[in-house]
Amino acid sequence: MVETLLDVYRNDTDGLKLHLAPVDLVKIAEDVATTLMELAASRRVHLSFNYGTSDFRNHLWVNADALQIQRVFANLLTNAINHSPRGGIVKIILETGSSYQVVKVIDTGPGIKPEERSNLFQRFYQGQSDRQAKGSGLGLYLTRQIIEAHNGTIWSEDNIPGGAVFAFRLPVLPFQTAVHT
Template identity: 55%
Template sequence: MKGSKPLIYWLILLFFAVILSLEYATPAEYVFGYFYIVPIVLASYKLTKKATLRLTLIGVGLTLSNLVFPQLEIETLAITVNRLIAVLALWVTGSLAVRIRQYEEEINRQQAQLQAQQQLAAVREDFISTLTHDLKTPLLGAIETIKGIKAGLFGEITPQHQKVLEMMLRSHRSSLELVQTLLDVYRNDIEGIQLQCEPVNLASIAAEVIATLTNLAATRQVYVVLSCGDSDFRTHFWVNGDVLQLQRVFSNLIINGINHSPRGGRVEVKLETEGDFQLVKILDNGQGITPNELPHLFERFYQGTGDRQASGTGLGLYLTRQIITAHGGKIWAANRSPMGAIFIFCLKAIPLPNNDLN
């Protein structure tokens, strides 16, 4: 120890001096080694683990040495056993004291880690608020301005201008969707997904999402079709779910299929019932998925390095898995034969609602 010694240091020395005096000033049958427990416990609370062990060893050594010093003769077996019991008590006390000190340090470390996590959560909340205000608001303003220009509110627009403005509008909408996805991913990680569940028809949701993606599919020259297995009765595909969140699942998976399909390709959305579950399969005829990519497809920010066309930020599939997991379902991917990929998710089926008229 450097510099001035703390008070506890001198107090421990005083205890040792008093106990040592009693130990060596009395016959060997009087065992005062038990009192070394006091400075050992004091050291465990105020000094380091190394210092505590050192004091324990000193106490053990002094207790044993009193068998032959200062009498300079070996005592009886009973006295020896008594001393060994005292040594055992000292060693157990020292070991427990060190163990307790380790537990306290671990608790303090975990408390510090918890505090750091709470601070990180607060930083994330600030980050989300900043994104909402500084990114979404100007994007929404730009989108509305472009719509006004397209509508001719600021003068006549030629067909060529219309094409440019439509391209700008798509770009701003994509940026807005990206911002919203980032916000949702961070919010879901912190708070979990808050679902507004009700009986929903997966076939109806799929049809609505496909209709909204008609222009994107046409631009990519990809055909998107919906099939309901061996049945034409769409009332067979009812689940308990959040309509808006499930729309995002269909949208993410269908867009993923469109982006990874060649021009003139085909994306099929197939709905099936298997036992107590409703299955949704999104099939494309792109380049497929490499074996190394399959385990990582649904990880955050993961983008494949294979021959499939890379697009986006790697958040779409991650968010999709979050939503399906929150619904109590499962999602996975596989390769098709001879070419292409298939994404499948399943949700628990529910009986046909009484008020359904389909």
């Protein structure tokens, strides 16, 4: 948590320094999910991958800092697992578009109150209902710093019939670049 605080502070003062390379979001999402299997199992939460309109596992190439993108997935998935009821499902949707790659993390927890939505990505913000969770309120703020440093956007949506949706999109890595590296 101290490390997160220092990173947030550094990013705010100096800007985030990115080590960019072609990165496959699917690979990173799967790697991070693997590291969270134990947490998910202990909460009886099932992680499920979905590749949008395609039935097949895709590659979602972006020009990104792999370590920072790992932190994005770790933050969103940890939040989703921690807010899930026993027996809940956390869905990770990975969709490729013409100019953006889109990732959604959907859970079956209590969701986000409309009046909370604009506060979520602010520094130190923690929901009222979160008293027993020992977070820092910095996860989503750091996550937004990382996504915006990559020229992406992050937002939250309502999940029907309930639960939270956190989504982000990142510019697609031009095909040429992916082939030559």
